Amino acid sequence: MSATPQVALPRWIDIGLLPLINLVQALIVAGLVVLVIGVNPFDAMRIMAWGAVYDSVAISYTLYYATDFVFTGLAVAVAFHAGLFNIGGEGQAYIAGLGCTLVILLLDAYLPGILLIPLALLAAMAFGAGWALIPAYLQAYRGSHIVITTIMFNFIAASLMVYIGSDILRPPGDMLPSSREFGPSAHLPHMHDIAALLGISMPRTPLNLSILWAAACCVFVWVFIWRTRWGYAIRAVGLSPKAAVYAGISPQRVIMIAMCLSGALAAGVALNQIVGYHHRMLLDFVAGAGFTGIAVALMGRNHPIGIVLSAILFGALYQGGAELAFEIPTITRDMIVAMQGLVILFSGALAYMNRPWVARLYAMFDRRAVLAEAT
Amino acid sequence: MPAEHVGKAGSPSAASRPAAIELRGIDKSFGPVHANKNVNLTIAKGSIHGIIGENGAGKSTLMSILYGFYTADSGEILINGDPAKIHGSHDAIAAGIGMVHQHFMLVEPFTVLENVMLGAEGGAMLRAGAGKARAELERLARDYGLNVDVNAHISDLPVGEQQRVEILKALFRHCDILILDEPTGVLTPQETDQLFQILRALNARGVTIVLITHKLREILAITDTVSVMRGGEMVATLPTRQATREQLAELMVGRKVRLELDKTEARPGDVRLSVRDVTVVDGKGVTRVDKVGFDLRAGEILGIAGVSGNGQSELLEALSGIRPLSSGGIKLCDLEVSSNDPSGPAEVREHGLAHVPEDRLRLGVVTSFPAWESFVLGYHEDDEYNGRILMDREAMTNACGKLMERFDVRPRNPDLRCGNFSGGNQQKLILAREIARQPKVLVVGQPTRGVDIGAIEFIHRQLLALRDAGCAILLVSVELDEIMSLSDRILVMFQGRIVGEVDGDEADERTLGLMMANAHVQTDEAA
Numbered sequence: 001m002s003a004t005p006q007v008a009l010p011r012w013i014d015i016g017l018l019p020l021i022n023l024v025q026a027l028i029v030a031g032l033v034v035l036v037i038g039v040n041p042f043d044a045m046r047i048m049a050w051g052a053v054y055d056s057v058a059i060s061y062t063l064y065y066a067t068d069f070v071f072t073g074l075a076v077a078v079a080f081h082a083g084l085f086n087i088g089g090e091g092q093a094y095i096a097g098l099g100c101t102l103v104i105l106l107l108d109a110y111l112p113g114i115l116l117i118p119l120a121l122l123a124a125m126a127f128g129a130g131w132a133l134i135p136a137y138l139q140a141y142r143g144s145h146i147v148i149t150t151i152m153f154n155f156i157a158a159s160l161m162v163y164i165g166s167d168i169l170r171p172p173g174d175m176l177p178s179s180r181e182f183g184p185s186a187h188l189p190h191m192h193d194i195a196a197l198l199g200i201s202m203p204r205t206p207l208n209l210s211i212l213w214a215a216a217c218c219v220f221v222w223v224f225i226w227r228t229r230w231g232y233a234i235r236a237v238g239l240s241p242k243a244a245v246y247a248g249i250s251p252q253r254v255i256m257i258a259m260c261l262s263g264a265l266a267a268g269v270a271l272n273q274i275v276g277y278h279h280r281m282l283l284d285f286v287a288g289a290g291f292t293g294i295a296v297a298l299m300g301r302n303h304p305i306g307i308v309l310s311a312i313l314f315g316a317l318y319q320g321g322a323e324l325a326f327e328i329p330t331i332t333r334d335m336i337v338a339m340q341g342l343v344i345l346f347s348g349a350l351a352y353m354n355r356p357w358v359a360r361l362y363a364m365f366d367r368r369a370v371l372a373e374a375t
Numbered sequence: 376m377p378a379e380h381v382g383k384a385g386s387p388s389a390a391s392r393p394a395a396i397e398l399r400g401i402d403k404s405f406g407p408v409h410a411n412k413n414v415n416l417t418i419a420k421g422s423i424h425g426i427i428g429e430n431g432a433g434k435s436t437l438m439s440i441l442y443g444f445y446t447a448d449s450g451e452i453l454i455n456g457d458p459a460k461i462h463g464s465h466d467a468i469a470a471g472i473g474m475v476h477q478h479f480m481l482v483e484p485f486t487v488l489e490n491v492m493l494g495a496e497g498g499a500m501l502r503a504g505a506g507k508a509r510a511e512l513e514r515l516a517r518d519y520g521l522n523v524d525v526n527a528h529i530s531d532l533p534v535g536e537q538q539r540v541e542i543l544k545a546l547f548r549h550c551d552i553l554i555l556d557e558p559t560g561v562l563t564p565q566e567t568d569q570l571f572q573i574l575r576a577l578n579a580r581g582v583t584i585v586l587i588t589h590k591l592r593e594i595l596a597i598t599d600t601v602s603v604m605r606g607g608e609m610v611a612t613l614p615t616r617q618a619t620r621e622q623l624a625e626l627m628v629g630r631k632v633r634l635e636l637d638k639t640e641a642r643p644g645d646v647r648l649s650v651r652d653v654t655v656v657d658g659k660g661v662t663r664v665d666k667v668g669f670d671l672r673a674g675e676i677l678g679i680a681g682v683s684g685n686g687q688s689e690l691l692e693a694l695s696g697i698r699p700l701s702s703g704g705i706k707l708c709d710l711e712v713s714s715n716d717p718s719g720p721a722e723v724r725e726h727g728l729a730h731v732p733e734d735r736l737r738l739g740v741v742t743s744f745p746a747w748e749s750f751v752l753g754y755h756e757d758d759e760y761n762g763r764i765l766m767d768r769e770a771m772t773n774a775c776g777k778l779m780e781r782f783d784v785r786p787r788n789p790d791l792r793c794g795n796f797s798g799g800n801q802q803k804l805i806l807a808r809e810i811a812r813q814p815k816v817l818v819v820g821q822p823t824r825g826v827d828i829g830a831i832e833f834i835h836r837q838l839l840a841l842r843d844a845g846c847a848i849l850l851v852s853v854e855l856d857e858i859m860s861l862s863d864r865i866l867v868m869f870q871g872r873i874v875g876e877v878d879g880d881e882a883d884e885r886t887l888g889l890m891m892a893n894a895h896v897q898t899d900e901a902a
Contacts, residue, residue: 227765232748232755239741245697246730246738247753248721363404 009359015301019310019347021354022299026346030339037335039328051323052316058323060191060205064272066308066315067207068286070214071268072293073311074221077302078265081225082258083238088135088150089266090290091157092128096267097274098164099127101179101281105169108183116185121213121271125264131157132263133256140252146259154290165283179281188276208276210268217265218304224261234258266290292340295348310347317343393456395420395552395583396441396472401450403436410436411447412607418552418600420455423574423584425594425615428604429627429827430798434587437604438554442474443467454552473545477557479537483530487523487540488512491547508547515546519576534682535566542573546582553577554585559593563682564855564888571597589627591620605629628828636835639843641863644673647816647847648694648728653703655689655871663689665871666703671816676838676848678862678879680855682891686871687851688733691820694849695730696723708815724753729809733820733851735798739805742794746784747775749793750808778807783833799830806837816847823857835861855884869893 031041052062072089079086086092100120107116135149166177174180188209192202225231236244237254244251273285292314299313300306321336346353396418403411411433418424428434440447443461452459454470461467467474481490488508497504509525516522523532523539532540538558545553555574559567574597578584586598594601595615602612603626611626624632648671655664664686671677681687692698694705696712696719704713710726712718720730732738740749751760751771760771775789782803784796793801802822809817822838823831838861842848852858858865859882867875867890875890 223765227768229755229761229766232751232766235744236741236752239743240737242734242737243739243741243752246695246720246732247755248696248719248724250719 009355009362013358013362015303015306018351018354018358019299019301021358022347022351023313023343025354026343029346030342033335033338033342034331037330039330044324044328044331047327048317048320048324050320051327052320055203057203057205058319060203060207061322062312062315062319063211064205064207064277064315065318066311067211067214067272068269068289069292069296069311069314070218070308071272072266072289073296073300073307074217074293074304075262075266075290076293076297077300077304077307078221078225078234079258079262080297080302081231081238082234082254083241084139084255084258084262085147086132086150086259086262087147087294088132088153088290089262089293090286090288091150091154092131092263092266093269093286093290094154094157094161095131096124096128096263097270097281097285098161099123099125099267100270100275101169104182104186104275105179108186111185113185113187117188117275120186120275121267124267124270128263128265128267128270129260130263132259132266136256136259139259140255146255158284162283165281169281177283182275182279186275187279188271190276206277208272210272210276213268213271217268218308221265222304230257266293292344295344298351299347314340314343392420394418394453395422395455396585397451397453397456398437398441399451399453401437401440401447401452403440403445403447410607411440414450414604414607414609416602416609416612418583418585420583421578421581422599423578423586423597425586425588425598425601426604427588427591427594427601427623427627429589430825431827432604432627433607434604435556436607438474438556438585438587441467442472442554468548468550471549471551472554473542473548473550473552474554475538475541475545475556475558477560479534479541481529481537481540484528486526486528487532487543488525490529490540491525491544493544495548511547512543515543518580519546519573521546521573534561534684535563535569538562538570539573542577546577551581552583552585554587556587557589558586559588559590560853561683563891564884565892567593591623594618594623595620603627624828630829632828632832636839636860638839638860641675641842643675643863644845646670647673647708648849649706650694651704651706653690653693653705654701655686655693655698656701657689662701663871664693667868667871667873668703669866669873671847671849673815673847674842674845675863676842676850676861676879678858678865679849679851679868680858680865680887680891681853681868683853685868685891687853687868688820689871690868691730691733691818691851694723694818695728695732696720720753721756727815729812729814729817731802731805731809731817731819731822733824735801735805735821735824736794740793740801742792744793745790746779746793746796746804747772747789750775750778750789750804752808754808754812774811778811779804782807782837797827798825799827799834802826802834803830806834810837810841813844814846816849817841818849818851820851821853822850823852823854855887858882859884859887867891 027045031045034041034044051058053059072093075089076086100123103120103123104116131153135146135153138144138149139146162177169179170177171180191207192204195202225234233244233249233254236247236249237251241251269286269289274281278285296307296310296314299310317340321340324331325333325336394417398414398416401411401414414437426434436445439445441452441461443463443466446462452461459470461470482493488505491512492504492508497507512525521539521543523536523543529537529540558570562570574584588594598615600612601615601618601623603610603623605627651668652666653664654662654666657663667690669677679687689698693700699717700712700714702714704711707723707726707728710718736742741752754760760767772789779787779789784800784803784807796804822834826834838848850858850861863879865877865879865882865887866873867887869891874893877886
């Protein structure tokens with residue numbers, strides 16, 4: 001009885017206005033930080049916003065970053081629908097990179113790209129899913145909390161990859177703890193190459209075919225979660241585990257399925273970064289995309305469309321931030337990370353901070369509307 | 376703080392004195408839900424005032440406003456004639472209002488004394504306050520007959536005594552207006568009588584009592600004045616001695632209600648569900664169900680009575696495959712279930728057992744699903760709802776819409792979120808889902824908990840019709856009236872065991888009540 005009643009807000013407030021308010025709040029605080037170090041915050045904002053969209057190069061970079069965030073955002077969202085907070089997208093994507101690397105290193109001399117790349121993607125997905133399955137098993141059958149285990153598995157993944165990168169995959173004589181460069185058959189085509197085939201001229205950027213895979217993943221997640229009986233089971237477990245058990249759904253199985261899918265989705269980062277751009281296994285190629293995915297999913301309300309939009313926003317922040325660090329030397333790379341952190345903080349961790357007062361305000365206006373109708 | 380503990384009200388001067396509580400034009404909305412509409416209410420000092428209404432009528436909202444949990448959108452509150460601003464429970468307590476909640480607000484591992492002192496410790500060090508509190512509790516126990524062992528831990532006390540602790544808490548804070556929200560929901564009939572004795576004793580010493588309930592019998596038994604709420608409005612206030620059951624029921628529902636059921640003779644057939652020595656031990660090692668055995672036949676309703684928390688829930692869960700058996704066996708038609716050979720809910724359902732769960736909101740539906748999605752819960756793998764990969768939305772929505780029509784679920788909108796239906800309509804939806812496939816056995820838990828009178832009538836008729844169509848029905852309920860009016864045979868559960876069986880026609884409240892409290896065992900313990 002003491003609980004505040006959950007007022008259902010219209011969708012435009014829940015998925016439109018609230019994230020927007022969060023974003024504005026984050027920018028205000030970021031502006032204050034910028035002000036403290038003696039830079040005009042409006043200049044900084046302008047450079048940042050402009051830097052993300054000012055020409056086709058900037059837009060391509062923005063989309064390239066956004067691609068990663070779509071994968072990790074979807075990974076978080078699918079787990080979230082099953083009531084699981086998968087903090088391990090970072091590690092799952094990282095281990096997925098090992099999967100595709102191993103396949104490519106073994107086969108790039110023998111197979112054409114059309115066979116090799118799908119095979120590499122499958123391997124990446126299998127590795128990502130496998131890495132997610134261990135915490136999933138521990139949660140489902142041993143009751144270890146998945147937040148704790150997935151966080152720890154990020155560290156394990158990081159250490160494991162340092163070992164593999166420096167001691168196993170590193171070509172003799174090479175100083176860099178990374179694999180050898182892949183053969184050309186393992187290079188996922190860049191979007192500018194594809195555009196050139198169609199006679200359109202596009203600037204050379206890292207944006208590659210992975211973006212289409214990201215789009216496919218979005219459609220797949222939507223159909224799977226909202227249109228199939230497996231998605232139905234996942235949502236039932238996420239929303240009401242007891243009702244799911246009553247219905248004969250096994251939460252254990254659902255946890256395994258959802259996490260498996262989650263890890264496989266996170267593997268898209270490996271496709272974008274390793275097969276699509278670096279063409280070799282690098283240390284730390286995920287670069288925090290797994291964590292950003294949490295904010296992306298929260299801001300996108302765990303829906304593929306929302307995730308695409310918030311992924312593009314975060315992509316713009318990355319790209320615009322890079323421009324800002326370049327234009328204004330007093331704003332260092334670390335400052336940019338701090339500002340991105342603020343956006344993550346406000347739209348992720350504090351996502352529902354504004355809900356109560358917005359709801360109250362809405363109720364006031366809504367009642368007025370009702371009264372107006374009555375008279 | 377006014378603490379005038381004077382004699383019994385009702386003297387000629389009572390009319391001239393200011394009312395204990397006066398509410399003027401209270402209005403409260405939650406978004407589009409208008410929970411209280413311009414409510415006016417006067418509660419005379421020293422009276423026992425009943426507020427009756429169906430679930431969702433706005434009783435609890437009104438009392439929450441009075442106790443400071445919510446703030447009214449508009450309207451005035453006067454306590455003892457003075458306008459009061461109540462912004463939180465501390466303001467209410469300061470104004471002399473005490474509240475006993477439906478779900479007790481007690482810290483279970485604490486002792487009675489510690490619970491009573493909580494929030495009124497009287498200083499940083501506990502010892503001095505504890506001494507005073509102990510003395511005060513002794514005085515209250517003496518004055519009002521509120522006997523509780525102050526050193527007992529709450530978790531060791533039966534619910535009836537826990538409730539007394541709640542009353543003590545209020546009195547300890549010098550309340551002279553005591554609000555009780557559905558206080559008898561968890562009590563046996565005998566415990567209810569004891570509670571009413573206590574309330575009369577308090578009232579005799581000048582405490583104004585507000586009793587919120589949906590049970591007509593209690594209103595008629597104890598109150599001086601009764602107010603009826605319906606749809607957020609206060610529809611009537613009248614002296615209780617002028618009120619009748621039928622009249623109050625009609626005021627609550629807004630139309631004529633038939634309170635009696637026509638029941639034909641049962642014609643029991645073959646045994647559909649055979650339960651043998653079923654024992655369920657929970658995760659903490661506590662035996663919840665203790666060697667329970669019975670046979671359930673086609674065409675009969677077997678009622679299981681008992682105070683809530685005596686193993687009925689666990690028995691239901693064991694029968695429906697949600698909880699594994701620790702020992703014993705169940706034979707459901709041709710399916711054998713035992714601890715070595717467990718069957719999950721899906722398998723049990725396939726063998727013809729339908730289950731209307733007692734925890735409707737957490738088990739029966741997914742509140743944030745639209746109605747049609749909850750409507751397929753448990754049947755979501757059926758061919759009729761599935762293509763090869765995609766689910767057939769149209770089939771599900773149509774099936775849901777059709778049964779909403781047949782079971783009179785309102786509003787008739789399969790796309791509405793389950794949480795937005797009233798309790799009665801949610802229950803009808805669940806019943807529709809479970810009955811639709813003509814189950815061989817129906818297991819029902821608390822079918823009318825939190826359900827309005829109109830829907831209760833409907834649900835009871837459906838259950839009887841199903842029985843007459845040859846279904847075997849197991850009915851678990853803490854509402855004795857319900858058990859008695861529906862069951863052909865009645866089993867009574869106490870601490871996980873079946874302690875008695877009574878024929879449906881021969882059952883009376885007193886006998887069942889004594890069995891529910893296992894009275895003969897209590898006298899053994901006293902000796």
